[in-house]
Amino acid sequence: MGLLLAGMLVGALVFAPVLWIVILAIATPIATHEVVRRLREGGYDVPFIPVALGGQAMIWLSWPFGTTGVLGAFGATVVVCMVWRLVGQGLTHTPVNYLRDMSATVMLTVWVPLFMAFGVLLIFHDDGSGKEFTSGAVFCLLFAVVLSDVGGYTAGVLFGKHPMVPAISPKKSWEGLAGSLLFGVSGAVVAVTFLLPGRHWWVGLPLGVLLVLTGTLGDLVESQIKRDLGIKDMGRSLPGHGGMMDRLDGLLPAAAVTWIVLTVLH
Template sequence: MPMVPDFPPDDPAGDDAVTPPQPEPKKQRGGRDLGAAIGVGLGLGAVIIAALFVYKVVFVGVVAAAVVAGLWELTSRLRERKDVNAPLVPLAVGGVAMVVVGYWRGAEGAWVVMALTALAVLVWRMNDVPQDYLRDVTAGVFAAFYVPFLATFVVMLLAADGDGPWRVLTFLILTVVSDTGAYAVGYKFGKHKLAPRISPGKTREGLAGAAGFAMAAGALCMQFMIDDGQWWQGLLLGLAVAASATLGDLSESMIKRDLGIKDMGSLLPGHGGIMDRLDSLLPTAPVVWLLMAVFVGSDM
């Protein structure tokens, strides 16, 4: 039997051909597609600002949609990685109700719906086997508090008379500026790890950058965007936002490390999932709402 060459017959070079090395595609820091991340960020920003200043109810709908998407991501990852069955249906229904009632009735209404949502989770889970009941309902109550209840404070900022949209915009600006300051300063000057076991990329220098940037932005926002606001209040607000945003980011990182995943989802190209964008925003919302109420009141 004739020997079959191990290269195509129409390739005159055969095994002697040398394939030139191909350059490896460039990777963005953190494995993100920077172009997609910027595009998605600008698109989301445009939708949020339009909803804020055109028709408030639309913004409430945006928050409710983000809550449902975040709950879906969180419960899906819990089921996939830990076999925890936190019931999505009562969480989603209760989450939307929490946001809507929080907007119209404030914190008292949100607490009532939070309690009813927890009760609904307990009852809904009774349809399944008793095994791991306590584990599943505990995860469900945690999800109800972590996503929709904290998000309710965003629409409570919006509900303030007169400058409600500007309060929400201040909250968003300070959180984004804090994250940006932490990234920029940490990338350039970061040497001392902040919490290496949780998030190796975070540094103390980055935290200082977050505080400095957020305090400067807070002073400007409180002085020029908030009714009766003072620049010194903005300094305190910015410092508090830097702390809460960092803690929120670390908390989300802790959850993802426990689950053994990098991102909570893939709905937002270049960003990961909805929960990967809400990590700093959720714990910051009640902090901003409380300080705004102390500084300038919270009339609805």
């Protein structure tokens, strides 16, 4: 299943980058539903419909309007969710856990649809102002993240003796982080050099470092959320791999980081 999905993603990026938008548009509500279901099981009142619809707006408005469309749709989604939660509990009733539930809702809206929309922005030239697609930036992201995972796993297994945050993720070690940095930064430099013509090779240095740190922190954040909710996996949509969010926890914020780095260091 994992290889099939990977093949579909690579095929879409190589032969029809516009399908990347369709794939992310389909993945967004699935991942959103996984998190909403788990939050509700934990006692949070988090709306699915406005977040899912807002996610589609962020994805599709990124095409004609770039970051303006994405951030505009994000802001509108947060406002709608605030009103939705207020009306849902009844205007004549005393608010119960409103701030807590809205904080969880905003976190969800950032974590899934907003970061997913940055994954769409990566395939556009000039921040979406034109309609020309490119897959180089996405491949840079994926190549660096995969090598980072390989380096972290290898170094952790062979040399890992000092846990980073044992209370949250016992398997993560400082040696593993060093391996992730070595492989991830090397992969980012190679990817930028060969996949992004016209870019300076050194752009891969900050890109690689930030991707490794973002991926590591993303894993730790989801691990902490799972511990708070008392669960092992976010979902069951990917047999043998847990849910979609169990695979995307580090990739989603990494997409936003990649876009920011490549936009600033143009």
